[in-house]
Structure formats: structure tokens, C-alpha cells
Amino acid sequence: MHILLIEDDPFIARAVTAALESEAHTVTYAPSGKDAFAALAVRLPDAVLLDLGLPGIDGIDVLKSIRAMPAPASNLPVIIVTAREALESRLEGLDAGADDYLLKPFHMSELLARLRAVVRRKGPLAGDVLRAGHIALNTVTHTCTVGSDAVTLSKREYALLAALLVRPGAILSRRALEEKLYAPGDEPESNAIEYLIHALRKKIGAESIENIRGLGWRIKADR
Template sequence: MRVLLVEDDRMIGAAVTEALKGAAYAVDWVQDGELAIEAARSETYEIVLLDLGLPLVDGLDVLKSLRTGATRVPVIVLTARDALGDRIRGLDLGADDYLVKPFEIGELLARMRAVMRREGSGASPILSNGKLHLNPSTREASYLGDRAVLSAREFALLQALLSRPGTILSRSELERHIYGWSEEVESNAVEFIIHAVRKKLGAMAIRNVRGVGWMVDRSS
């Protein structure tokens, strides 16, 4: 899952980026409002984490820009502005949630999962096609009786596939869900991760469509 983090504080930005990577998110981190608007226009994100006190363009103006676009990306505001009026304004402008600094990473991750569940029309937090099951809160996967806890990148890859059962995802599409801008991608990284998942869950957990990409079966 790809996340846009908009945060001008270098210490907070670096800490949140590392925590998100450890939780299996691909993170693109920008530090001013102009870059945030440009990134949102050029890339597709599953969620945006948005500070308000930004250089060049204020966070609330970034939020307005996001809400005037064609896409409806979920936005969680992360800010030190704790006044009731600021929270009300942010929510009225279209923020999906509002988290006041300082915050615990565990709470941020839980709020991200909750927002994504709402975007999925209240679906269960467990992703499943009937045979393959994936728990985002524990990173545990199971397939026909085999169970395993996945690494961050194994989880990110399987989450991308299981979010769209029956859809073939190419190498570049899978890389997009696994790696952020600043991360170097090795040429055989996707194959290596898929091999690791199959070793844990069985060879049929992920299907290869030769010359096209990979998929998991449609829901049964």
C-alpha cells in the first residue's frame, strides 16, 4: 500500500517513514505543500498523512486541492494544532481523521487501518478470497491450512494481490506497492519475494501468468 507523507519536521518525518516501512507500507515523503500537491497529481496513493503547518502551501490548502481533484484519496491530518476550531475546519474540508501530535505510531497505524476499512465500505479487516487469508494487524497469512507471519515486503506484495483477486498485477505495479521513491529496487526483487511467500504458504498461493504478471484466485 502506497502512502504519501507530508511533514516538514525532519525528525518526525524520518521516524514516521521508518515506522511505516516497518509496517509494510511504501512511503513517499515530501516536506512542503507544493511538493505534496505535485506528488498527489503524479502518483496514485491509497492514503495521505498530512501535516498542516507546511512551507510554501499550508496543509489546509493542500487538503482543499486534494478534495477538488478527481480522486477521493483518504487523508489523515497529523498536526500540533489541537484547537477545536482547527479540528472542525480540517474535518469540514474533507479530512477523514485528525491526529494531534505527539502521537503513538501504534495509534496512527490503527487509525490508518480504520480509515481504509471505511473506504472499503466497512469490509472485514481480514483480506480473503476464501482460501487465502491475510490479517493486516498481525501480518499473518494462511492458505489451505498453512500459516505464516510475513515480512513487511512479503505482506505488502500479498496485500496488493489479495486486494484485487483475479486481477493480474505486473512487476511494476507490485513494485509500486512495495517500494517508495527513495528505495532502490533490485531487478529480481518481486520474484524473490513471491518465492519467499510461496515457500511459507505453498506454491499455489500466488499464480504466475507467464509474461504478464502474478495474481491470486478470485473469491471462491
């Protein structure tokens, strides 16, 4: 999924972005309401994570503006993520159109679960399934099928396959894959990517992932 993260605290934004990207989501970061509106004008995300204490335009006003936009923008799943714990704030956020309300501090596993839940409730999105030939990867349920067969992937196998399927035919270097699979500060072993690709090929087919010597790996667009 493509997530718009509207959060003015750079420390929280970095942590949430790293966690989302480790689950193979893409993130657009907006530190203010003004930046959020600019991002929405360029590309609609699959969901929005919205802080309330934003500079300039308060988060509630950002939410009201989103809900006042023409469809499909007005129907975007929005989760408020804030330190405002008063009942009045929660009611105000939900009445303004939030799909969920999560208090800081929170555990990333809970945020991810709530994100999946609100997206499911809103209905299927065009970008939910990544495909290349007979391979299909659902980015909401994290399920993979090869032809008619279901394939069970580990967390990092899923992230690796998702990274390759976002742009079939595009070559991703070792460095690019490491940045998508590992959080900042993690030090993967030198052969970690090769090991994951070997394991993934055994599950989805040996010819599915092509090695371009000296450049990286890709999934052929015409598979």
C-alpha cells in the same frame, strides 16, 4: 498500502516513514504542498498523512485542493497529523474534508490503527491485496491466505512476504530486505533473513520462496 506523507519536519518524517515501512507499507515523502501535488500527479496513494504547518501552502489549503480534484483523487483517505490542538483547528480540518485528526506527539500504534480504520471506511482499494499464485496477502487487515487456508504470520514474516509480493519475480537482496524489515539503527543478526525465510516457507510452502544464489530471494511471478 502506499502512503503519501506530507510533513515538513524531516525528523518526524524519518520516524514515521521507518515505522510505516516496518509494517510493509510504501511511503512517498513530500515536505511541502507543492511537492505533494507533484507526487499526486505521478501516482495516487492509498492514503494521505497531512501536516498543517507546511511551508508555502498551508495544510488546510492542500486538503481543500485534494477534495476539489476529480475522483478518485478527491476520495483519498486523509488523516491530519498536527500539533494544532485548538478545537477551532480540529473543526476546520474536519470540515475541510479530513477523515481523521491526530495530535502530535502521538504513538505510532495509534497512527497505524487510525490509518487502517479510515481506509476500511473508504472501502476496498485495488492495491489492498498482494497476490502470487495461491498466496494472497491483505495489506489492510494484515491477513494471509494460502489457497483457502488462513495463515498466521509474525510482524516480520508479514513484512518479508509483503516485500516479496510487491513485485513477484523480482529478486530482493539481503540488504534490500533488511532495509524493509528493520528500522534505522537496528542491527539484525547475520542469519536473521535466512531464519525468517525458513519460518515463512514452513507456513506458505517450501517452494514458495526461491533462493537465487549470490543475489537474493524472490517469489515466482507465475506461481
